[in-house]
Amino acid sequence: MNQSPAPNYPQGRKFDVFKILFTAPVVIYATALIALPLLYIFFLSFLKSDNYGGYIFEFNLENYGAFFDSTYLGIFGKSVLIALIATAICLLISYPFAIFLRDLPERRRNFIMKLVMVPFLTNSLIRTYGLITLLRKHGLVNSALLALGVISDPLNLMYNNLGVLIGMVYTLLPFMLLPVCTAVGKVDQNLLDAASDLGANKFQRFLKIYLPLTRQGAFNGALMVFTPAIGYFFIADILGGGKAMIIGNLIKNQFLTARNWPLGAALSIIIIIFTFLLVRLYRKIGGNLDELGGS
Secondary structure, eight states: OOEEEOOOOOHHHHHHHHHHHHHHHHHHHHHHIIIHHHHHHHHHHTTEESSSSSOOOOOOOOHHHHHHSSHHHHHHHHHHHHHHHHHHHHHOOOHHHHHHHHHHHHHHHHHHHHHHHHGSSSSSHHHHHHHHHSSSSSSHHHHHHTTTTSSSSSOOOOSHHHHHHHHHHHHHHHHHHHHHHHHHHTSSSSHHHHHHTOOOOOHHHIIIIIIITTTHHHHHHHHHHHHHHHHHHHHHHHHHSSSOOOHHHHHHHHHHHHHHEEEHHHHHHHHHHHHHHHHHHHTTOOOGGGTTTTO
16 A cells, blocks of 8 residues: 655755744844844934933934043043953952862862852842942941051042942952853863973963963953943942942933933943944954853
């Protein structure tokens, strides 16, 4: 008895249907909440403010030209400087911590990493407010230093650039710790043993082995710390007390206080372009976006 052959369905069409079903929610989400708002901000940046919270449909480049005002350039330069210093401090903290963690037994290492990460499961805004208890003039830090006789007068750890820097480092440190710890953990122990046998001290092993082999992790962490550090306006608002202005505060103030949406939009587009150029530079000097967050 002859059996009729099974129907031959095109495999490509079946695969395409499933691909569309699985990717459609992501595409809709990205279009509605990322692409369209960005297009709106880009369009808005070429309009003029009417000084009453609205805007005039008159194409111009004045908003972009305003960025080159000495005041705005100074704020942008200070934002970049704070972000660079915060990135460097996070890097200096992460390497010794990662090397110390590497030599511990796995069970203890995992426990310490959990202790590091658990506080950061709390909202960053709440944790930033918590820093006030530590950093204010009569907070825990000043009280401890006064009790130990290290200082005679309370230190000004808040409502200045130092307070903003402390907040940036505290908030963004995990983004540096994770890729650096991952990279350091992958360094071959045989290389370290061989270097020790040849008389290399700890600093030499760090320069000759750890640093070259963990460059990727350091690049990844630096990008993930530096980029948000430029625009974390809430840290400057809370710990800077309105006295430490960074570019994120400037943009926020244009939208919510000055009601100059076109200027705020133009400044936002400039920061997006700056971030894009930063990522391009990162890839050019050896970064890999596929491994961002690891080594």
